[in-house]
Structure formats: structure tokens, C-alpha cells
Amino acid sequence: MQPLFEAISNSFEATSGAGDCIIVKVKFSKTLSSDHLDFVSFEIQDSGVGFNNENYKRLKTIYDDTKGYNNLGTGRLQFLHSFHYTIIESYFECDGSLYFRKIYLSKFFYCQHKAVIWESCTKVTDAPFMGTKVTLTTPLNDEDKQKFSCQTTDELKQSVLTRYLSRLCLNRDNLQEIRFEKYVNDVLDVDSKREITSDDIPKPIREDNFSINYSYLSKDFDSIITDSTKEDFCVTSFELSPTIIKQNLVKITSKGEAYDVTGLDFSLIKATPRFRDGYVLFLVSSDYLTNNDSDLRGSFGLYSKKDLLAQRGQLFDAGKVILCDDIQDAVISTITTSFPEINEKKIEQEANLDDLAELFSLDRKVLNDIGIQAGESDQSILKRVYQYNAEVTASQDANIKNILESLDELDPSQKSFESKFDRKVKELSELVPPLMRKELTQYVSRRKLVLDLMHRILDKTLSCFDSDDKHHDIESLLHSLIFSKKSSDSIESNLWMINDDFIHFKGFSEHRLLDIEIDGEKFIREDLTAEQLEVINSFGKKRLDSRPDILLFPSEHKCVIIELKTPDKDVSAYISQVTKYASLIRKYSKDQFEVTTFYAYLIGDNFSFDDIIDANPYFRKAYYFDYVYNPDQPVNGGSERKNGEMYIEVITYSTLLERATLRNRIFIDKIANSSSSD
Numbered sequence: 001m002q003p004l005f006e007a008i009s010n011s012f013e014a015t016s017g018a019g020d021c022i023i024v025k026v027k028f029s030k031t032l033s034s035d036h037l038d039f040v041s042f043e044i045q046d047s048g049v050g051f052n053n054e055n056y057k058r059l060k061t062i063y064d065d066t067k068g069y070n071n072l073g074t075g076r077l078q079f080l081h082s083f084h085y086t087i088i089e090s091y092f093e094c095d096g097s098l099y100f101r102k103i104y105l106s107k108f109f110y111c112q113h114k115a116v117i118w119e120s121c122t123k124v125t126d127a128p129f130m131g132t133k134v135t136l137t138t139p140l141n142d143e144d145k146q147k148f149s150c151q152t153t154d155e156l157k158q159s160v161l162t163r164y165l166s167r168l169c170l171n172r173d174n175l176q177e178i179r180f181e182k183y184v185n186d187v188l189d190v191d192s193k194r195e196i197t198s199d200d201i202p203k204p205i206r207e208d209n210f211s212i213n214y215s216y217l218s219k220d221f222d223s224i225i226t227d228s229t230k231e232d233f234c235v236t237s238f239e240l241s242p243t244i245i246k247q248n249l250v251k252i253t254s255k256g257e258a259y260d261v262t263g264l265d266f267s268l269i270k271a272t273p274r275f276r277d278g279y280v281l282f283l284v285s286s287d288y289l290t291n292n293d294s295d296l297r298g299s300f301g302l303y304s305k306k307d308l309l310a311q312r313g314q315l316f317d318a319g320k321v322i323l324c325d326d327i328q329d330a331v332i333s334t335i336t337t338s339f340p341e342i343n344e345k346k347i348e349q350e351a352n353l354d355d356l357a358e359l360f361s362l363d364r365k366v367l368n369d370i371g372i373q374a375g376e377s378d379q380s381i382l383k384r385v386y387q388y389n390a391e392v393t394a395s396q397d398a399n400i401k402n403i404l405e406s407l408d409e410l411d412p413s414q415k416s417f418e419s420k421f422d423r424k425v426k427e428l429s430e431l432v433p434p435l436m437r438k439e440l441t442q443y444v445s446r447r448k449l450v451l452d453l454m455h456r457i458l459d460k461t462l463s464c465f466d467s468d469d470k471h472h473d474i475e476s477l478l479h480s481l482i483f484s485k486k487s488s489d490s491i492e493s494n495l496w497m498i499n500d501d502f503i504h505f506k507g508f509s510e511h512r513l514l515d516i517e518i519d520g521e522k523f524i525r526e527d528l529t530a531e532q533l534e535v536i537n538s539f540g541k542k543r544l545d546s547r548p549d550i551l552l553f554p555s556e557h558k559c560v561i562i563e564l565k566t567p568d569k570d571v572s573a574y575i576s577q578v579t580k581y582a583s584l585i586r587k588y589s590k591d592q593f594e595v596t597t598f599y600a601y602l603i604g605d606n607f608s609f610d611d612i613i614d615a616n617p618y619f620r621k622a623y624y625f626d627y628v629y630n631p632d633q634p635v636n637g638g639s640e641r642k643n644g645e646m647y648i649e650v651i652t653y654s655t656l657l658e659r660a661t662l663r664n665r666i667f668i669d670k671i672a673n674s675s676s677s678d
């Protein structure tokens with residue numbers, strides 16, 4: 001609806017009030033054989049000043065600021081990217097003469113004419129109307145077209161009334177004639193005609209003013225400081241009929257319009273029952289909001305505490321800002337103070353959260369951090385808490401590991417050793433809050449059981465080895481233990497055995513390259529030419545049907561390839577296999593997923609490190625543990641992409657187990673020491 005609102009906003013700006021009119025027409029087509037209505041166009045007509053030379057110049061000039069602060073005229077771009085054609089027809093007076101200007105906007109003009117605007121302007125003797133008519137026709141998005149085909153004049157009226165309520169309230173006694181009309185095959189449906197009148201626009205039932213302090217990031221980037229300077233805010237409350245709004249709403253206002261803003265959660269207000277004869281619309285206004293409103297109407301660029309802290313280390317920070325967390329808290333506090341009915345809902349929600357926190361030993365701060373939606377089910381809350389805790393635990397594991405690795409810097413023979421060591425213990429203890437120690441201990445204990453299970457698989461002491469099931473070979477069992485076959489849920493895997501970071505990457509276990517999707521988008525190009533397909537499928541090999549054991553995709557155009565081999569297979573013979581996988585991914589992944597850097601891990605027990613180095617002198621023996629690696633293996637990018645690079649590591653299962661066991665044992669020992677010191 002944003003392009004339609006842009007056109008309506010322009011009509012409001014072109015008209016001055018009583019005596020002017022704004023007509024919104026929604027047009028449909030229908031065949032004789034069907035009752036189904038197909039959307040044709042929106043027409044927005046006003047009796048304003050018209051599209052004179054000054055307005056046409058603004059249309060042609062991107063980022064023109066002559067209409068005012070933060071109003072740069074980029075609404076036309078929304079027309080271009082939402083509809084096939086935007087047709088502007090305008091009759092206006094200039095120097096005592098009457099003119100007609102017609103403008104077509106379409107991004108499809110560009111291929112042929114290197115422009116998106118076509119315009120003509122002629123002098124005329126009479127006019128069917130004075131002002132401007134904007135026609136938005138043929139939506140470019142099929143989903144938009146389907147929604148527009150269901151649009152009613154009642155819905156249009158409600159949307160416009162809600163969107164522009166603050167503007168309409170300010171001009172209640174000087175209101176334009178605002179009509180909504182429906183046409184089917186260019187015939188007006190008289191019964192569906194609707195109009196916004198002063199009777200639709202309420203008077204405020206109350207106004208509440210409050211101030212919010214600015215905040216900024218401390219010099220050490222570790223905390224947020226509250227500044228003494230403030231900005232004034234106001235919440236204006238309007239009681240509306242249920243025919244206009246279906247629930248209590250909080251909107252942010254700017255430039256006379258009202259918006260929903262991402263990052264502000266007012267679900268508590270929405271979930272409150274109706275008041276007396278209707279619902280309440282709360283409009284939040286402030287000069288701060290208006291001054292921060294961007295040219296894309298309603299995009300305020302607000303910062304949360306999380307956003308502000310994320311600027312650590314950046315050359316330029318946000319400076320002093322009003323945090324959206326503070327806006328949300330202040331608005332809810334103001335409303336609940338003024339409306340006891342909403343305050344009761346708030347008290348009820350807080351009591352429910354207290355019960356949930358007590359029942360499941362949840363950290364109340366975590367509940368506040370994840371932001372509880374009013375009416376959210378206990379299951380949803382618990383799921384988000386556990387996910388949050390898992391992410392925190394993973395981060396803590398990494399920090400704990402860093403602390404433990406820093407023990408190498410200590411020298412027990414020095415007099416300062418004990419004090420330095422105690423500081424390390426304190427740092428470790430502070431990383432594990434009391435309410436999370438139990439969960440973290442269970443998490444690390446689970447890892448220990450996984451490692452014990454791997455040890456038994458390698459020793460073939462599990463009872464399942466006594467069966468004839470082909471799935472009970474070492475490779476299959478280890479694959480299932482590390483990352484279940486056919487799975488794409490890396491967070492629930494045991495990939496931490498190889499690298500702790502791997503559980504946070506998008507993962508695919510035994511998926512065909514052709515089947516891999518990232519965020520719903522196919523990973524491999526779907527526009528491969530016949531020649532490319534011939535090369536891919538040459539010699540009877542369908543190379544894109546390949547199923548790497550494990551593929552992981554971290555960010556920044558990287559890919560991790562993991563191959564697990566049984567003890568009876570020479571791992572060194574499969575180095576070319578991972579190189580071929582990498583080349584296929586390098587050459588045929590879509591541009592948005594293009595991989596430039598690869599990391600490959602070949603894991604098995606039947607190979608000689610010397611044989612690998614003899615065959616490829618670029619491999620080196622590691623100084624610690626028992627493995628070899630090649631830090632710079634070229635990856636063929638084909639004719640369209642330059643070569644990539646790959647780090648390859650060949651490692652034994654026993655070394656993998658040793659490394660993972662060592663990390664986990666240290667975790668358990670340190671947590672135990674931390675607990676005993678408490």
C-alpha cells in the first residue's frame with residue numbers, strides 16, 4: 001500500500017483544505033463468465049495546484065529538497081518498482097493560460113529510451129477537472145495484485161483514516177472532501193461509495209507529555225551512558241469506533257502521518273480489551289521523530305541498545321540518540337498510568353512471567369532481554385529463552401576457551417603467578433551466571449558423553465556392531481553422531497567436535513548440491529546453459545548430484561567441506577574429491593552466494609602423512625597434534641570466475657577425539673573450580 005499512500009500524501013500536500021477534494025478510485029475488470037474481479041488500477045485525483053513546471057522539475061530531480069526538510073521526492077521510485085505504469089494527468093494554470101500535462105513513468109522505458117519518464121505539455125482551452133490525477137496500473141508483484149483485487153472501499157477508507165489520522169485531526173474543521181469509489185468495467189458501484197467526514201474524526205480524549213533522555217556509547221565502548229539532555233514527547237489518545245480500528249493501537253507520527261515502526265513492541269497495548277464503545281488509538285509525536293524521519297516516510301533510523309553496542313570499534317558512532325527501548329518503555333508507562341484497564345493487563349503479564357520464571361528457574365533479565373509479546377504462549381516464550389541461552393552459552397564457551405588458552409601466558413615460577421591465576425579464575429566465574437551454571441554444566445556434560453560414544457565407535461565396542469546392518473559401519477555411525485545425515489539443523493549437531501563455530505553456520509548433511517537452498521533460495525544457478533550442462537554431465541557423470549558428507553556456509557562467501565572416511569579407505573585418495581566439490585561450488589553457485597574461500601577437512605585413519613606430503617609438497621605437518629594441512633590450495637573458478645583458495649586439513653579420528661576431549665575436559669575442570677570457589 002506504500003505507493004498508494006505516497007500518491008495520497010502528495011494530494012494532501014497539493015490541497016489546502018475545505019473546498020478541495022481528494023478522490024481515490026479502485027478499478028476492477030470482470031468477465032461475463034465469472035464473478036471474479038481482477039484489479040486494474042488505483043486512481044488518485046485531487047483539486048490541488050496541479051503539475052506545473054515547478055512540480056515537474058521536482059519530479060525529474062532525484063533528491064530534490066525544495067518541498068522541505070527530509071522530503072526528497074523519492075516516492076516516484078516506489079511507483080517505478082511497484083507498478084508497470086504510473087500515469088500522471090494534470091490541468092493547471094500558468095501566466096493566465098490553461099495547460100494539460102501528461103506524464104508516464106515506467107522502468108521498462110529504460111532499455112529502449114535510457115529514461116523512465118515520458119512527458120508532454122500542451123496549452124488547452126478547457127479542462128474536465130482542475131488538479132492532478134495519478135493512475136497506478138499493472139502491479140509488478142503478483143501477490144500485490146491478488147491483495148489489491150480483494151481491496152474494498154471500506155478497507156481503503158479505514159487504512160487512510162488510520163494512516164492520516166493525526167493530519168485529519170489537526171484539520172478537522174478545515175477538511176478536504178475525501179471520497180473512495182469502486183469501479184467495475186469503468187462503471188461506478190454507487191453502493192460502495194465511501195467518504196471521510198468530520199464525523200469520522202474524533203477529538204482527543206487526553207494528551208500526556210513526557211521527556212526522554214539522550215543516550216550515548218561510553219568511550220571504552222562497554223556501556224551506554226544516559227545524558228542529561230532530553231527530548232519532549234507527547235501521546236495523544238483518540239477513542240475510535242470498532243468499524244475504524246479492531247484493536248488498541250500505538251502509532252508513531254511524523255509530518256502529519258502515522259506509522260508502525262520496527263523495533264517498537266506495543267503488543268501489550270494491542271492485547272488490552274476495548275474501552276467502553278470502542279478502541280483507543282495512541283499517537284506518539286515528537287520533534288525528535290520528525291527530524292529523524294527519512295525520505296522513505298516512516299523510516300526513523302532509531303537505535304536500540306543492541307544497535308548502539310554493536311558500533312564498538314567503528315570509526316564513527318551514532319553519537320547522542322534517543323533509544324527506541326526508552327521510547328517504548330516511556331510510552332507504555334505513560335499509557336498504563338493514564339489508563340487503568342491497560343495497567344491491569346500489564347500487571348497480569350508481569351505476574352505470569354514471574355510464575356514462569358519461578359517454575360522453570362528462568363533468569364528474569366533474560367525474559368526482559370528477549371522481549372515478551374503480550375498473549376505469547378508459554379511454549380513460545382520457553383523456546384525463545386532456550387534459544388537465547390544456547391546462543392549465550394556458545395558465546396561463553398568461546399570466551400572461556402580464550403581464557404583457558406591464555407593460561408599459556410602464565411609462569412608458575414613467578415611471584416605474581418597466584419594473583420594472575422586468581423584473576424583468570426574470577427574472569428571465568430563471571431562468564432557463567434549462577435542461573436546458567438547448571439545449564440552450562442549439563443551442556444558440557446553432554447559433550448563428554450558424545451566424546452565417550454565416539455571413542456566406543458572407534459573401538460567397535462557398541463553392541464550394534466554385532467548386527468549385519470550396513471548402517472552400522474564406523475563412517476555411518478560417526479557421520480550420524482557428528483551431523484545426522486539429510487539434516488540441515490547444525491545448531492543441534494555435534495560439529496563442535498571439529499570447531500566450536502561450526503554449529504552456528506548454515507549446514508547440510510548429505511544433500512545433493514542441486515538441492516541445497518539458503519533462506520529459501522536455490523544455491524546452484526538455475527540459468528545454466530546447454531553447454532555448461534553438457535560439461536557438468538559429461539562422461540555419464542552428473543556432477544551436481546554429488547553429495548558431500550557435510551557442507552557448511554558461514555558468512556562472507558566462505559564454505560566448509562567435511563568428508564568422513566572409514567578406516568579401510570585411504571583418505572589421501574580423496575583430496576581430489578574435496579577439490580572437485582569446491583570447484584563445482586566455485587563455478588556454479590549463484591552470484592549472491594558466490595564462494596571465494598574454502599576450508600576442507602578429511603577425517604579418517606587409513607593414510608600416511610608422508611605419502612600425502614610426497615604427493616603434494618604444499619601439505620605441511622602440524623606442530624601440535626597429529627595432522628597435515630595445505631594452507632593455500634587453488635580452486636578452479638572456470639572461465640567466468642577467478643580461482644578461489646582452500647585450506648585443507650587431513651586428520652585422524654583419534655586426533656579429532658583428542659582435541660575435542662581436551663577442550664571439554666578443561667571446560668568441566670574450570671567450571672568445577674569456579675563453583676567450588678563460590
